[in-house]
Amino acid sequence: MTQATKLLSEVRDCTLCAKFLPLEPKPILQWQPQARILIAGQAPGRKAHDAGVPFHDASGARLRAWLGISAEVFYNPQCVAILPMGFCFPGTGKSGDLPPRPECAPAWREQLLQPLTQLKLTLVIGGYAQAYHLPDAAKTVTERVKAWQEYWPEIVPLPHPSPRNNMWLRRNPWFEQELLPKLQARVAAVLSSKN
């Protein structure tokens, strides 16, 4: 068993915060050390939990459209790693899914990030992932996404692609008009480059 397979197997067997989860622990992530793009997200929703597949919902369809890649490429762990801040479905509250479990990132994140030596692009989706991955924790998601050129080209902060954010997209047309075409070109270049 390789180190990577062993680590992935340990994550999949994790029950660290089981007593706080609404369903059985079922870590939903996609990871191989060769991945060139990292999607740092929030936590799987119920549909992803049921399917055992990350972004198995409308958010995933929109995210793939934002990136300009097919499901085949998106779900190829040699191309794309998908590491939400919490790997298990955290449950639902009054205004949507609950935050990722706070136990998860301290337990697993650095162990999984450190082997990603081929990484060329990190997409940091939503407030929880941005608070972890970006040093300017005082900013809001909108402020960070608006300031995308500060992080370019290695990191791109993104809003969550959930249909719940349709209003945000309508209020910020520059996102689809200016940022997305550049992001799609960057993703294509990263996936086609040899090193």
Ligand code: SF4
């Ligand atoms: S959310 Fe993370 S820490 Fe909690 S059981 Fe799942 S893998 Fe373990």
